[in-house]
Amino acid sequence: MPLSQVPKSHIGARGGIPDATVNRLPTYHRALVAMAARGIPTVSSEELAESSGVSSAKLRKDLSFLGSYGTRGVGYDVEFLVYQIARALGLTHEWSVVIVGVGNLGNALAGYPGFASRGFNVVGLFDTSSARVGESVVVAGCPVVVQHLDTLPEVMKSSGVSIGVIATPEAAAQSVCNLLVAHGVTSILNFAPVLLEVPEGVDVRRVDLATELQILAFHEQRKAQNALRAASAG
Amino acid sequence: MPLSQVPKSHIGARGGIPDATVNRLPTYHRALVAMAARGIPTVSSEELAESSGVSSAKLRKDLSFLGSYGTRGVGYDVEFLVYQIARALGLTHEWSVVIVGVGNLGNALAGYPGFASRGFNVVGLFDTSSARVGESVVVAGCPVVVQHLDTLPEVMKSSGVSIGVIATPEAAAQSVCNLLVAHGVTSILNFAPVLLEVPEGVDVRRVDLATELQILAFHEQRKAQNALRAASAG
DNA sequence: TAGATTGTTAATCGATTAACAATC
DNA sequence: TAGATTGTTAATCGATTAACAATC
Numbered sequence: 001m002p003l004s005q006v007p008k009s010h011i012g013a014r015g016g017i018p019d020a021t022v023n024r025l026p027t028y029h030r031a032l033v034a035m036a037a038r039g040i041p042t043v044s045s046e047e048l049a050e051s052s053g054v055s056s057a058k059l060r061k062d063l064s065f066l067g068s069y070g071t072r073g074v075g076y077d078v079e080f081l082v083y084q085i086a087r088a089l090g091l092t093h094e095w096s097v098v099i100v101g102v103g104n105l106g107n108a109l110a111g112y113p114g115f116a117s118r119g120f121n122v123v124g125l126f127d128t129s130s131a132r133v134g135e136s137v138v139v140a141g142c143p144v145v146v147q148h149l150d151t152l153p154e155v156m157k158s159s160g161v162s163i164g165v166i167a168t169p170e171a172a173a174q175s176v177c178n179l180l181v182a183h184g185v186t187s188i189l190n191f192a193p194v195l196l197e198v199p200e201g202v203d204v205r206r207v208d209l210a211t212e213l214q215i216l217a218f219h220e221q222r223k224a225q226n227a228l229r230a231a232s233a234g
Numbered sequence: 235m236p237l238s239q240v241p242k243s244h245i246g247a248r249g250g251i252p253d254a255t256v257n258r259l260p261t262y263h264r265a266l267v268a269m270a271a272r273g274i275p276t277v278s279s280e281e282l283a284e285s286s287g288v289s290s291a292k293l294r295k296d297l298s299f300l301g302s303y304g305t306r307g308v309g310y311d312v313e314f315l316v317y318q319i320a321r322a323l324g325l326t327h328e329w330s331v332v333i334v335g336v337g338n339l340g341n342a343l344a345g346y347p348g349f350a351s352r353g354f355n356v357v358g359l360f361d362t363s364s365a366r367v368g369e370s371v372v373v374a375g376c377p378v379v380v381q382h383l384d385t386l387p388e389v390m391k392s393s394g395v396s397i398g399v400i401a402t403p404e405a406a407a408q409s410v411c412n413l414l415v416a417h418g419v420t421s422i423l424n425f426a427p428v429l430l431e432v433p434e435g436v437d438v439r440r441v442d443l444a445t446e447l448q449i450l451a452f453h454e455q456r457k458a459q460n461a462l463r464a465a466s467a468g
Numbered sequence: 469t470a471g472a473t474t475g476t477t478a479a480t481c482g483a484t485t486a487a488c489a490a491t492c
Numbered sequence: 493t494a495g496a497t498t499g500t501t502a503a504t505c506g507a508t509t510a511a512c513a514a515t516c
Contacts, residue, residue: 020507022452026445030427044473053429056473057509064475072474073516089448090455097447104342111338114427114444120451162454163447186457187450193264193348195287203453205446210348211260212439213331213397214323216421217354218256219437220396221324223420254483278497290497291485298499306498307492474515481508490499 017088021062027052028059029085036078044075091119096161098124098185100176101168102132102146105191109167116140120163124155128172149179156183165189166196177204251322255296261286262293263319270312278309325353330395332358332419334410335402336366336380339425343401350374354397358389362406383413390417399423400430411438 017025031051035043045063049056063069063076066088070076086092097120099106109115110122122139126149136143147155155161164180166173166188173192180188181202190196190206198204251259265285269277279297283290297303297310300322304310320326331354333340343349344356356373360383370377381389389395398414400407400422407426414422415436424430424440432438 016456017452018506023449025452026442026448027429029448030445031429046473051429055509057511058507060473060475061508068475070474071516072514073472075473088452090451091448095447095451095454104338104345108338108342109443112443114442115447118444118448120444120447163450165447187454189446189450195261195265195285201457203450203457205450207441207443207446208260208348209343209346209441210352210354211264212423212441213329213349213354213399214260214263214325214352215256216397216423216437216439217324217329218259218322220329220421222250223435223437252482279499280497289485291487292483294497294499295484302499304498305492306490307496309497472516475512476514477510477512479509479511482506484505485503486501487503488499488501490497492495492497 017065021065022089024052024054024058024062025085025089027054028062029082029089029091032078032082032085036082040078042075043078043081045070048076094119094121095163096121096123096159097163097165098122098126098152098155098161098180099165099167100126100149100152100180101166101172101191102127102135102137103167103169106165106167107137109165109191110137110139110144113140123159123161124152126152149176152179153183156185161185163187163189165191167191170194251299255299256323258286258288258292258296259319259323261288262296263316263323263325266312266316266319270316274312276309277312277315279304282310328353328355329397330355330357330393331397331399332356332360332386332389332395332414333399333401334360334383334386334414335400335406335425336361336369336371337401340399340401341371343399343425344371344373344378347374357393357395358386360386383410386413387417390419395419397421397423399425401425404428 028048031048045056045060049059052059066084069081069084099110099122102125110125115122122144125137125144125146127133127146128149132146133148135146137146162185164185166176168176170192173190173194174196177188177196177198181198186202188204190204193208193210196204262282265282279290279294283293286293300318303315303318333344333356336359344359349356356378359371359378359380361367361380362383366380367382369380371380396419398419400410402410404426407424407428408430411422411430411432415432420436422438424438427442427444430438
């Protein structure tokens, strides 16, 4: 049965891990990896929560969705919990990723050390600008040559790529998205400020730099208003 | 205690606009600006919701927190609603922004056209690398010279900067944060994969590229598992 | 055992949704 | 008026929180 026929109740509910929890797991994972690197053997929910910026109650609730991996009176084994979170997130196997658009942002993404260390292999860098095609970008210590977008279909055939990153200008994003989806990509990380149209079953996460700044501006404005109000009140 | 993102105590309460709504306002704003540019005079909640990727019920609920700016039987005046959302978000006045760290990511941010068009003025670019200091980066059509981080205090004195962007490597992020806060910054957009410690009253939003990919990987894994399950069932 | 800390419960809070009365 | 669409209501859903029994 195609995924489009899977009832929604299967996805969010029914023993699955809640969305809000999934969104916090990478933060816990990062904190735990840092602790493991410092040789810390066990951690309490209070400590891990503190270094993740959440309450300990929330942390324990989140971890309880993965299983019972702690020891009462002791805490959590750091290495073991790293593994369990990695497994839940799907980080225990490698993911092949292609990046389309190799401007400043695409370059920054390709060179980001956090990708390789979490099992994301950048197997292709694509652009349409003749100035960029043929250039070599260092990804995880190895040079990767920027290819023309026209060669994407071939690359997709030989490697099981299911994740694509769009770092193109706004105008190109939708057609790049269509190309990716047509060649088997089912998860897209989109940095272009566009709402992409995708078929059922394809997930898109959009990261918009201007949106983030605007939300900050809102809170900044609110603080200024509160300050004024407080000043006039007393 | 540094809650990971914007502290809750500041928000939500006291007749304010709910968090979830604030987070969607930039999307509505963008869609409306595009409509205004195409000369569309009015829009229904159904249409605006469609082009924002939300349900019309949610859209109307969201807009109702700003006020009653629609006309029953007609819809919303596009220009007017653009203005009202901009006002709610604090986009009706200019915000001065400094960016610290002018690597690929900092460059991408500085050159991002969406900033200037929404009233964000990049008044300073800072770095500590002698290779970058003195370089000129084109921001909103005008060249801006990268300055050494040591000169940040002076720049902060002359211009009312309350928003800072951290695009440095992980190791430098906390000390840069301290410097920004010491000189009056009260809102920080953080691209370094660290949980910043900030005093009460300072808001931080963290954007982590690896986190986004990991969340995608989770959903990708879930889809693969569902596909397997469906295959073995039928 | 005594102290510590988990995993779970139940209450609360906030967000979403469908439906529809209000009204242009 | 008749048709269209908003703004609001009330029900539901999901997330958060504090408290504590279970148990190492």
